[in-house]
Amino acid sequence: MEKTDILVLGGGVIGLCVALRMLNSGREVTLIEPEEPGSGASYGNAGTIAEYAVLPVGSPEVIKRLPSLLFNKNSPIAIKRSEILSLAPWLIKFLYQSMPKQAAKNAQSISEILANARLRWEELASQINGSSLLNSNGSIYIYKSKSVYDAGIRDIDHRKTLGLNAQMLSPSELQRLEPNISLTEGGAAYFPDCAYMSDPGKMMKLLLDACIEKGCKVIRQSAKNVDRSKTGTEITLDNKSKILSKHLVVSAGAFSKKFAQQVGDNIPLDVERGYHVEYDMNEPLLRRPCCSADGGFYMSPMTGRLRVVGTVELGGVSPQISRHRINHLESGVSNFFPGIGVSNRSWLGFRPSIPDSKPVISASRRGNDVIYAFGHGHIGLTLAPVTAEIVESIIIGGEPPIPIHEFSVQRF
Numbered sequence: 360m361e362k363t364d365i366l367v368l369g370g371g372v373i374g375l376c377v378a379l380r381m382l383n384s385g386r387e388v389t390l391i392e393p394e395e396p397g398s399g400a401s402y403g404n405a406g407t408i409a410e411y412a413v414l415p416v417g418s419p420e421v422i423k424r425l426p427s428l429l430f431n432k433n434s435p436i437a438i439k440r441s442e443i444l445s446l447a448p449w450l451i452k453f454l455y456q457s458m459p460k461q462a463a464k465n466a467q468s469i470s471e472i473l474a475n476a477r478l479r480w481e482e483l484a485s486q487i488n489g490s491s492l493l494n495s496n497g498s499i500y501i502y503k504s505k506s507v508y509d510a511g512i513r514d515i516d517h518r519k520t521l522g523l524n525a526q527m528l529s530p531s532e533l534q535r536l537e538p539n540i541s542l543t544e545g546g547a548a549y550f551p552d553c554a555y556m557s558d559p560g561k562m563m564k565l566l567l568d569a570c571i572e573k574g575c576k577v578i579r580q581s582a583k584n585v586d587r588s589k590t591g592t593e594i595t596l597d598n599k600s601k602i603l604s605k606h607l608v609v610s611a612g613a614f615s616k617k618f619a620q621q622v623g624d625n626i627p628l629d630v631e632r633g634y635h636v637e638y639d640m641n642e643p644l645l646r647r648p649c650c651s652a653d654g655g656f657y658m659s660p661m662t663g664r665l666r667v668v669g670t671v672e673l674g675g676v677s678p679q680i681s682r683h684r685i686n687h688l689e690s691g692v693s694n695f696f697p698g699i700g701v702s703n704r705s706w707l708g709f710r711p712s713i714p715d716s717k718p719v720i721s722a723s724r725r726g727n728d729v730i731y732a733f734g735h736g737h738i739g740l741t742l743a744p745v746t747a748e749i750v751e752s753i754i755i756g757g758e759p760p761i762p763i764h765e766f767s768v769q770r771f
Contacts, residue, residue, distance in 0.1 A: 363389040365754070366594060366604035368582055368618060369611030370396030372743040373732050375566040376483070377608050380747035381754070382573040389602065390570065391594065393581040397563025400612060400739065403635050403708040405657040405668040406556040407498055407648050408477050409741045413470040413521045414514075415716030416671075416736065417457035425454075436655075436671045437684075446673055449629040452714035465715045468765040469738075470521035472718075472745060477554045479744035487565040498553035499528075499536065499649045501543065503694075507653050508545030515548045524552050539644045540695060555648050558662045559740065578602075582611075585621045585729070592622075592728050606754050607729045613676060613709035615733035622729050624768050626719055631710040631736065632672040634684045636692075636702035638665045644696055654691040664703070667692045673712075680707050712736050720749045721767040727753050731768060 365381050367374045370392025378388045390396065421436075438446060456465060477495075484493045500515075502508035515525050526549045533547040534540060556562050571577065580596040585607065587593075592607040609618045616628040643660035650657045656669025667688045672681060685705050693699055713719065713734040723729040730753050732746050745760060752759040764770075 360593075360601045360603055362591075362603045363387055363576070364604070365389070365606045365608065366391065366592070366602060367608045367610060368594065369609070369615070369733070370394075370567075370577070371399055371610065371612050372397065372401035372563060372566070372740055373612070373735065373746055374608070374610040375401075375563065375570060376743040376747035377610060377732060377750050378570045378575050379487075379566060379573070380751050382570060382575055384751065384755075387574070388570070389576045389578060389604070391578050391580060391582050391596070391602075393579060393597070396567045396577060397560065400633065400708040400710050401563050402560045403633065403668070403706045404559055404740050405648055405659045405666065406559045406661065407657070407659070407741070408480050408554040408556075409498075409738055410473050410476050411498065411518065411523055411525065411550045411553060412738050412741065413466055413473060413518050413523055415456065415462055415465040415469060416712075417453050417465070417714065417716060418462045419457060419459050422454065422457050436673075438673045442674045445675070446629060449627055449673075449714060452627050456715040461715070465717060466521060468717055470523075471761055472742060472766070473738070474522070474761075476741045476745065477552060480554060483744050484562070487569045489562050489565045492556050492558055492562050492565075493554055494557055494647070495554045496647050497549060497551045498555065498647055499533070499550070500548040500652045501533065501540065501649055502545030502547060503543045503651070503653045504545050511545070511548055511652055523550070525550050537645055537647075537649060540649070553648075555659065556740075557660070561662075582618065585618050587622060587725070587728065606727065608732055608750055609729065610732040612733055612739070613711045615711060615731070619723070619731060619768075622723055623725060624723055624731075624771075626731070626734070626768065626771055627714055628734055629673065629712050630676050631712045632674050632681070633668070633708050633710050634670055634672075634680075634688060634706065635666050635668040636685060636688050636705045637667070638692075638699055639663060639703045640665060644699075651691055651695070654687070654694075656688055656691050658692055658695065665692075665699075667702075676709050680705065710736055710739070717766055718742065718746065719766060719768055720746055720763060721769070722753050724768060730754065
């Protein structure tokens, strides 16, 4: 049986950052990932280092809008109707976490873990020769109507109480920052401290290359079973081979739940199906990522293309694309750029979602031989470096960079 010091189960951005962090500490690391490492949701996102994303998905406002959000197929949040019964336990927990007291508590925890996310990514990008992929000219929320703008003011004021730096913009001020955006009746919110990646896929490749250069062994297999023993944690792979590790880090994103169950922890993780479409272009239409607050999607300028990302569809890991979600993105971006034409490609990926919008970064209930690092939802890319720091502190028994009890498995 093959043996390793640290086995990282899942090769998305969280797993890659954990692997690199432990390799830099001189530890032996094996990474298990059936697909190309750094693909999936780590590739298909909006590319933003979203320090502004301090509010949980669940809130009192979401409760008020829940019927229209869930059963209007064109809403930013929707449920596949065939999955309603299986999602019921998760939805009940989500509704509880959307109550005022719980939502406020969750927002405080999220804001604390998001602090310094940009600085951590700048340091990591420099380490892996990826600084040229990291842009620091901010991000924008666009409000097309006056009523949505007024609601946006209340939303941004709330975020400011959690430490966010933001500026409200008039329509003319928005157009000075983004000349290709036509004047709106509403306005915008500008987050000047936001950074974003011009090519998330390329940044993931740099992370993988750095891990391999430092000696990481990458195994392109699916893990089937996790079993604890007195000598370590044993992982059985698709090809029936086994690996014994001193420490197992479960960072398999939307596929993490079953592995936690196998070691005795039942974690309320479910799956958000996220979409993007891309438009090839030589010159970008935008200078920075812009979010349509009305439509619930991002328009991110990337190398050689505009990526339009968004919508939340609760509905499991079926690879079948919901065409109306693609149509929603295409019609939404055409409202901003009427001559943009037909998208060149579309994508579907899976985000791990916890009812309280907080990731699980924690030793298992039975000890730190198994460590969880999943459930980051929309902010996995943003939180990958600090998650790796926390995982390292759990493995070595050191002081974490922030208090982590709110992210513990013990909260369930």
